[in-house]
Amino acid sequence: MATRQQGLKGHPLHTPARQSDVDSLNSAFVTKLARFLDLTAAERAALWELQAGHFIAPARTEIVAAGYTYRGLLILNKGTAIRYKVLRDGRRQILGLSIPGDFVGFPGCLFEKCLYSTSTLEQVVACSVPFEKLFALFREHPRLGTAIFWLAGHESAHFTEHLVCVGRQSAYERVAYFLLELLVRLQSVGLAGEDSYVLPLTQELMADALGLSIPHVNKMLRELRADHLIALSGTRLTILDVPALSAIAAFNGRNLMRQKIPNL
Amino acid sequence: MATRQQGLKGHPLHTPARQSDVDSLNSAFVTKLARFLDLTAAERAALWELQAGHFIAPARTEIVAAGYTYRGLLILNKGTAIRYKVLRDGRRQILGLSIPGDFVGFPGCLFEKCLYSTSTLEQVVACSVPFEKLFALFREHPRLGTAIFWLAGHESAHFTEHLVCVGRQSAYERVAYFLLELLVRLQSVGLAGEDSYVLPLTQELMADALGLSIPHVNKMLRELRADHLIALSGTRLTILDVPALSAIAAFNGRNLMRQKIPNL
DNA sequence: CGTCAGGTTGAGGATGATCAACGAATGTGG
DNA sequence: CCACATTCGTTGATCATCCTCAACCTGACG
Numbered sequence: 155m156a157t158r159q160q161g162l163k164g165h166p167l168h169t170p171a172r173q174s175d176v177d178s179l180n181s182a183f184v185t186k187l188a189r190f191l192d193l194t195a196a197e198r199a200a201l202w203e204l205q206a207g208h209f210i211a212p213a214r215t216e217i218v219a220a221g222y223t224y225r226g227l228l229i230l231n232k233g234t235a236i237r238y239k240v241l242r243d244g245r246r247q248i249l250g251l252s253i254p255g256d257f258v259g260f261p262g263c264l265f266e267k268c269l270y271s272t273s274t275l276e277q278v279v280a281c282s283v284p285f286e287k288l289f290a291l292f293r294e295h296p297r298l299g300t301a302i303f304w305l306a307g308h309e310s311a312h313f314t315e316h317l318v319c320v321g322r323q324s325a326y327e328r329v330a331y332f333l334l335e336l337l338v339r340l341q342s343v344g345l346a347g348e349d350s351y352v353l354p355l356t357q358e359l360m361a362d363a364l365g366l367s368i369p370h371v372n373k374m375l376r377e378l379r380a381d382h383l384i385a386l387s388g389t390r391l392t393i394l395d396v397p398a399l400s401a402i403a404a405f406n407g408r409n410l411m412r413q414k415i416p417n418l
Numbered sequence: 419m420a421t422r423q424q425g426l427k428g429h430p431l432h433t434p435a436r437q438s439d440v441d442s443l444n445s446a447f448v449t450k451l452a453r454f455l456d457l458t459a460a461e462r463a464a465l466w467e468l469q470a471g472h473f474i475a476p477a478r479t480e481i482v483a484a485g486y487t488y489r490g491l492l493i494l495n496k497g498t499a500i501r502y503k504v505l506r507d508g509r510r511q512i513l514g515l516s517i518p519g520d521f522v523g524f525p526g527c528l529f530e531k532c533l534y535s536t537s538t539l540e541q542v543v544a545c546s547v548p549f550e551k552l553f554a555l556f557r558e559h560p561r562l563g564t565a566i567f568w569l570a571g572h573e574s575a576h577f578t579e580h581l582v583c584v585g586r587q588s589a590y591e592r593v594a595y596f597l598l599e600l601l602v603r604l605q606s607v608g609l610a611g612e613d614s615y616v617l618p619l620t621q622e623l624m625a626d627a628l629g630l631s632i633p634h635v636n637k638m639l640r641e642l643r644a645d646h647l648i649a650l651s652g653t654r655l656t657i658l659d660v661p662a663l664s665a666i667a668a669f670n671g672r673n674l675m676r677q678k679i680p681n682l
Numbered sequence: 683c684g685t686c687a688g689g690t691t692g693a694g695g696a697t698g699a700t701c702a703a704c705g706a707a708t709g710t711g712g
Numbered sequence: 713c714c715a716c717a718t719t720c721g722t723t724g725a726t727c728a729t730c731c732t733c734a735a736c737c738t739g740a741c742g
Contacts, residue, residue, distance in 0.1 A: 225680065239582050241668050247582040261574040265676050269575060286681040292564045296557040303556070303567045310525040310570065311533060313577040318503050318511040320585045321629035325730065356688065365585035367731050372690060404505050412529050416489065417550040589698065620720065631699050636722060 182231045182254035182343060190301045190415045200295050204288070205229060208281045211274050218259045218272035226284035228258035233278030234345075234354045237262070238362065239270050248363035250312050251336070251354070254343045260309060275354050297418060304415050311410065320365045323404070328364045329374040331403035333384065337393060338407040350392035446495045446518035446607060454565045454679045464559050468552070469493060472545045475538050482523045482536035490548035492522035497542030498609075498618045501526070502626065503534050512627035514576050515600070515618065518607045524573060539618050561682060568679050575674065584629045587668070592628045593638040594667035597648065601657060602671040614656035 184201050187193065193201075208231065211217050217228065220239065235252040249270060252258050258280060262270035292299035319331045336353070340346035355363070361371045378384045383399050385392045393399055400406065448465050451457065457465075472495065475481050481492065484503065499516040513534060516522050522544060526534035556563035583595045600617070604610035619627070625635045642648045647663050649656045657663055664670065 239578075241582075241586060245586045247586040249578050249581060261571040261578065264568060264571040265575065265673060267673055269673060270578065284681070285679075289560075289564050289679075289682055292556070292567070293560040296553075296560060296563065299560065299563050299567070300553050300556045303563070303570060304528060306567060306570045306574065307525040307528040310574040310577060311529065313574060313581060314503075314513050314525065314534065317513060317577060317581045317584060318505075320581060321511040322505060322509045322626075357690095358688080362586075368689090369691075369732085370730055373730095376690085409529060409531055409533060415549075415553075417548070418553055621722095622720080632721090633700085633723075634698055637698090640722085 183229050186255035187298070187301050187305065189413065190304055191297060191418050192414075197295055197298055200291060200298060204283055204291055205231070205281045208279055211278050211280065213274055213276045216271055216273045217278070217280065218263065218268060218270070220262065220268050220271045222268050223266060224259060224263040224268055226282055226286075227260055227263055227288065228272075228280045228282055230254055230256050230258050231279045231281065233280075234275045235272050235278060236275060236355075236359065236363075237270050237272050246362045247365070248359060250316060250363070251339065253339055253345070257305070257309065260306065300418055301415065308410075308412070315410070316363075319403075325364070325366050325370055326374050326377060327403050328366065329360070329371060330378065330383070330399050331405050332360060332364055333378075333391065333393065334396070334399060334403055334405045334407065337396075338410070349394075349396055350390060353386075353389050353391050447493050450519035451562070451565050451569065453677065454568055455561060455682050456678075461559055461562055464555060464562060468547055468555055469495070469545045472543055475542050475544065477538055477540045480535055480537045481542070481544065482527065482532060482534070484526065484532050484535045486532050487530060488523060488527040488532055490546055490550075491524055491527055491552065492536075492544045492546055494518055494520050494522050495543045495545065497544075498539045499536050499542060500539060500619075500623065500627075501534050501536050510626045511629070512623060514580060514627070515603065517603055517609070521569070521573065524570065564682055565679065572674075572676070579674070580627075583667075589628070589630055589634055589638050590641060591667050592630065593624070593635060593642065594647070594663050595669050596624060596628055597642075597655065597657065598660070598663060598667055598669045598671065601660075602674070613658075613660055614654060617650075617653050617655050 183205065184193070184198060187201065217235065218224070218237075230252050232254055234254075235258060236248050237250055237252060237258075238246055238248040240246045252272065258272050259268070262268045262272075288302075291302070315335075319328050323331060336355075337346055337349070337351060340351045340354075345351060357371045357375070358368050360366075361368045364371065366374075375384070375386070378399075379386065383393070383395055383402070385394055447469065448457070448462060451465065481499065482488070482501075494516050496518055498518075499522060500512050501514055501516060501522070502510055502512040504510045516536065522536050523532070526532045526536075552566075555566070579599075583592050587595060600619075601610055601613070601615060604615045604618075609615060621635045621639070622632050624630075625632045628635065630638075639648070639650070642663075643650065647657070647659055647666070649658055
């Protein structure tokens with residue numbers, strides 16, 4: 155925890171989603187996989203089946219809790235959440251942001267006692283995928299299994315990129331990097347415009363994601379504004395010079411995309 | 419790069435392994451998977467088949483180079499290597515150590531232009547696994563596909579744990595954490611004793627893994643020695659008080675193990 | 683109108699980086 | 713076999729980055 159009390163308490167309060175919403179809701183995951191491979195009708199149906207049983211959780215709710223045993227993963231279909239670990243003395247490291255289409259609980263829930271927690275930032279719609287069902291999918295639809303493996307690799311790459319950022323970049327570069335990562339990830343699910351978006355995180359959360367203190371994040375944001383690289387009006391952030399900011403942050407969004415899985 | 423010149427240059431120099439060695443060589447990967455599920459004879463055979471074509475690479479050789487396009491992964495069967503990214507100005511972040519049984523090139527090689535490099539520390543024996551063959555395995559042996567997905571999740575967890583370490587721990591804690599991680603990982607492949615092992619990394623490499631400078635790593639090691647937590651004789655490191663060091667580093671090796679995959 | 687979460691700012695201090703040596707061990711070529 | 717280069721470890725002085733602490737401000741909301 156950076157410094158302030160977390161405000162991320164509360165227990166999962168699961169409200170069943172209205173059926174009328176469901177159609178549009180489980181599309182994020184399918185859309186994401188469809189970027190990796192061309193899906194057959196049968197495969198789409200299987201993914202549909204996989205995502206039975208949506209639920210809604212309100213903002214600021216812990217939907218995965220470290221230390222418990224889980225028998226499956228979640229798929230996030232709407233809203234955003236953060237994955238994090240809290241050390242015993244309260245220090246917190248945020249591992250990353252989960253956006254629609256992401257697996258929630260990966261990789262923490264693969265362990266006997268779940269390693270990481272996940273809390274919603276806004277109201278989310280998610281669905282539970284028991285391992286049993288996931289493994290059945292690997293059996294019945296090997297191409298989907300392969301795609302899910304590939305997806306896990308991409309999640310993994312988010313962690314490693316984040317690690318480089320935190321391990322070897324200055325505070326200024328880290329903040330720049332983080333804002334750019336948010337831009338491209340939010341763009342990929344239609345939550346950001348060409349060069350702007352509504353910041354889903356407070357400065358406290360950014361601090362915990364980047365291994366910095368709250369005041370220092372604030373100062374770096376001010377500096378980025380003074381350098382005419384970003385602008386903030388309320389909670390809406392605009393990146394004024396994406397190429398310049400990318401150069402500072404050593405960020406290359408293009409490298410992190412991969413269109414189709416080869417040989418599949 | 420922490421400061422010194424890297425000494426990790428050179429191009430892959432692939433020497434075919436003698437057939438007589440092969441039998442024992444591809445066991446590391448099989449052993450690792452066997453910890454996740456009970457392998458049938460057919461599955462063992464398939465894994466054997468997957469690992470055709472071993473090669474040997476000498477110490478300090480780059481066996482995966484960032485920026486290139488790869489059509490598969492490698493499986494490391496003997497020796498150790500490091501995965502890392504070098505920024506344009508030379509700063510380097512080491513993402514982790516690869517030990518026998520690990521996928522080399524994951525997750526970097528899943529991208530159009532490989533994101534990370536891998537260099538050997540000692541002479542290694544590895545084999546190339548084209549995606550084509552890997553995906554065929556997902557098709558023919560779904561349980562193995564599932565296990566490989568699971569394995570990818572565990573690799574992922576190494577990255578996230580490392581991220582917590584670098585993001586939210588002091589230099590002293592980071593070094594302590596790293597030494598413990600090395601202990602349990604090397605133990606898992608029989609390269610470490612009860613509480614000691616030969617350090618496979620120089621202080622420069624530790625610095626680049628932990629986001630620290632070389633002199634500071636040196637000072638932290640000295641401090642750990644002064645605190646009677648570790649001892650170093652030559653390159654052999656002994657952890658004098660594993661529980662105490664674990665408490666300092668907030669390290670819980672047990673949490674990172676998972677015996678069998680549930681519901682498989 | 684009071685409370686609270688979140689943002690902003692500054693002063694002072696600590697952690698860890700940088701720079702610059704030096705030492706020990708190993709290997710290499712003459 | 714020795715001179716030399718090279719790599720790695722070690723140490724100290726100085727300095728910068730970033731943290732900590734402590735305010736204060738704003739807007740939202742009851």
